[in-house]
Amino acid sequence: MKVQNKTNIDMNMKRNIKITVWIIATIILLSGCIIGGIFLKDYLYEKLNPPFEETTIFPDDSREHPTDTTFVVNGIEIKMIGVKGGKINCKGLRKTIELDDFYIGETEVTQELWMSVIGDNPSIHRGNILLSVENIDLAECLEFVHKLDSVSGLKFYIQSWLYAAHLGCMDTNSSYYDDSIS
Numbered sequence: 001m002k003v004q005n006k007t008n009i010d011m012n013m014k015r016n017i018k019i020t021v022w023i024i025a026t027i028i029l030l031s032g033c034i035i036g037g038i039f040l041k042d043y044l045y046e047k048l049n050p051p052f053e054e055t056t057i058f059p060d061d062s063r064e065h066p067t068d069t070t071f072v073v074n075g076i077e078i079k080m081i082g083v084k085g086g087k088i089n090c091k092g093l094r095k096t097i098e099l100d101d102f103y104i105g106e107t108e109v110t111q112e113l114w115m116s117v118i119g120d121n122p123s124i125h126r127g128n129i130l131l132s133v134e135n136i137d138l139a140e141c142l143e144f145v146h147k148l149d150s151v152s153g154l155k156f157y158i159q160s161w162l163y164a165a166h167l168g169c170m171d172t173n174s175s176y177y178d179d180s181i182s
Contacts, residue, residue: 066101073152074116079106102157108132109144117147 066082080103088097112129115121123134136144145156 063101066103068106069103071152071154073113073148076110076113076116078113080104081106114144117151118144 063084063086065084068082069080071078071080083102083104085099085101088099109132110130111121111123111126111133114123114133115129118140121129121133122136122140123131125131125134141158145158148154148156
């Protein structure tokens with residue numbers, strides 16, 4: 001019986017040693033992961049989420065500035081400002097976009113124009129139809145642009161003011177120029 005007890009004690013001891021070794025190995029592995037995560041956090045964040053790199057806009061000086069024009073849609077005049085095309089270097093997208101000359105509305109879409117194209121006025125502030133249309137979402141804007149294309153026979157887009165503000169208005173003789181833009 002003493003031999004069997006000694007064998008059982010040896011087996012239990014071996015089992016306890018194995019469990020202890022596994023526990024120590026797990027603690028070391030978890031500690032390594034935590035320490036590695038602390039040191040690699042900033043590095044991995046920079047690699048997976050590169051910092052925002054500013055967009056650079058390059059005017060095309062070989063082009064003449066397009067003249068301002070006025071379109072008439074359903075009897076409503078829309079004054080459009082000519083914007084000279086150029087290139088936008090989008091570093092975040094890692095590509096350069098080339099833009100042709102285009103026109104951008106002198107004002108936002110008025111309630112008057114919206115009503116003449118869509119037929120209703122969703123705006124909350126209706127005191128003056130020359131105010132900008134409001135209380136609309138992107139789907140309604142896209143519907144408006146589609147109907148405006150159909151009514152006018154021209155092709156309109158929802159433009160960003162970024163390009164127009166930075167590049168299209170760099171002529172200091174223009175009334176649309178602002179030194180604080182650049």
